[in-house]
Amino acid sequence: MRRPMVAGNWKMHGSKATNQALLAEVERSVRPDWPIDVVVFPPYVYLADAVRELEEGRILVGAQDVCAESGGAFTGQVGAAMLKDVGCTYVIVGHSERRRWYHEDDTLVARKFAAAMAGGLKPVLCVGETLEEREAKQTESVVARQVEAVINMLGVGGFADAVLAYEPVWAIGTGRTATPEQAQAVHAFLRSRIGAHDAKIAGHLRILYGGSVKAGNAAELLAMPDVDGGLVGGASLSADEFRQICAAASAVRH
Numbered sequence: 001m002r003r004p005m006v007a008g009n010w011k012m013h014g015s016k017a018t019n020q021a022l023l024a025e026v027e028r029s030v031r032p033d034w035p036i037d038v039v040v041f042p043p044y045v046y047l048a049d050a051v052r053e054l055e056e057g058r059i060l061v062g063a064q065d066v067c068a069e070s071g072g073a074f075t076g077q078v079g080a081a082m083l084k085d086v087g088c089t090y091v092i093v094g095h096s097e098r099r100r101w102y103h104e105d106d107t108l109v110a111r112k113f114a115a116a117m118a119g120g121l122k123p124v125l126c127v128g129e130t131l132e133e134r135e136a137k138q139t140e141s142v143v144a145r146q147v148e149a150v151i152n153m154l155g156v157g158g159f160a161d162a163v164l165a166y167e168p169v170w171a172i173g174t175g176r177t178a179t180p181e182q183a184q185a186v187h188a189f190l191r192s193r194i195g196a197h198d199a200k201i202a203g204h205l206r207i208l209y210g211g212s213v214k215a216g217n218a219a220e221l222l223a224m225p226d227v228d229g230g231l232v233g234g235a236s237l238s239a240d241e242f243r244q245i246c247a248a249a250s251a252v253r254h
């Protein structure tokens with residue numbers, strides 16, 4: 001059985017005051033007996049505050065990005081060991097916004113994945129196709145390429161302690177969600193692709209769905225057998241929406 005995970009990707013939103021209010025409300029409303037992992041991903045500058053705010057440790061904190069280098073003269077960058085040092089557990093790598101706006105390619109994403117592991121963080125690798133790629137029936141080849149880039153660099157063992165997130169680019173921030181069947185099809189494909197390398201790792205790997213997940217659609221997405229949680233953007237900024245998504249995840253058993 002895979003323990004569901006709900007991850008809140010705050011992107012570049014928030015302030016000291018709004019974050020504090022949001023975290024206090026999330027911590028109050030996400031029940032301790034829910035059998036799920038809950039992780040929030042605030043912007044870098046607020047990570048240490050978030051860790052302090054969530055000192056009970058029930059809700060974990062992750063970063064939205066990491067430098068591929070371990071340290072040195074890289075102005076503006078933040079390394080995995082630093083993120084670990086301030087209390088992060090997870091880090092997102094390969095989010096489509098970083099692939100698109102900051103030109104991160106599969107090799108750089110794989111290097112970031114490796115750097116995260118070396119620094120003691122668990123990577124959350126995002127994969128997903130654009131609308132043009134879906135329409136050209138390239139969904140499977142695109143997500144396979146994105147996953148294989150990591151396997152080529154680290155072996156399938158890289159996924160033993162990582163999380164995979166399928167985020168169709170056309171569904172992110174658009175209000176247009178993949179149907180549960182569309183999500184399930186890609187999740188099953190990803191699991192079988194990893195399973196071709198190592199069935200045990202594939203069986204344990206959590207594959208999250210991301211792209212306009214909200215309270216109103218979470219339950220049906222999470223009911224799919226290969227959907228092990230959600231990577232939630234916009235809806236993670238509302239404590240009430242986020243709580244409802246966590247509640248839906250806590251009701252899932254597969």
Ligand code: PGA
Pocket residue numbers: 009167171172173174175210211212213231232233234235
């Ligand atoms: P969204 O973002 O939920 O706002 O679509 C998801 C993500 O980009 O992780």
